[in-house]
Amino acid sequence: KAGVTQTPRYLIKTRGQQVTLSCSPISGHRSVSWYQQTPGQGLQFLFEYFSETQRNKGNFPGRFSGRQFSNSRSEMNVSTLELGDSALYLCASSSGWGEAFFGQGTRLTVV
């Protein structure tokens, strides 16, 4: 069974630009969650999608958004990038409690 695939692995963007990150979950998993990891704040929950609906959201500004497609693939978008958005963005795929599998992450650097 293929694991969780995140693309791209690395990104460099300029302040003010926008970026879209992609996550393909494990086949059959309907839940996709996104997390931001930074040295200062650690791992913080961004949002969760289940069957194309956002069912939970963390405490992030509206510049952070996401969506999920009918095949469960998910994208997250960050608009008007700030230097503080530099982070490792992790996607987790779940089929139930205790079954969160993480991708390798996308390393975003904002310059």
Place this chain on the structure above:
Amino acid sequence: AQSVTQLDSQVPVFEEAPVELRCNYSSSVSVYLFWYVQYPNQGLQLLLKYLSGSTLVKGINGFEAEFNKSQTSFHLRKPSVHISDTAEYFCAVSGSRAGSYQLTFGKGTKLSVIP
């Protein structure tokens, strides 16, 4: 609201020595508890989980953890560490919001195994 406290940010230990990484949590509802490991430039890998049943949970790579409800703790242990165990370890809880699989993580503990 849930929170997780990992009491040590860094733990150095000699190879083949035992190690304990400490985790305390707070929650007003029943929780599910997890330990994840992260190697440099990698995602998170699940080591073990407690959902219900026996409070002693065994995981991969020889790790185990004990759920202690009265002390709200879920400490991770390994009787003999290897160089390859050098990584960052995260304790996490889930279960506060019905229907959501959201995880709340601790700040992490960096385990350094000294040859």
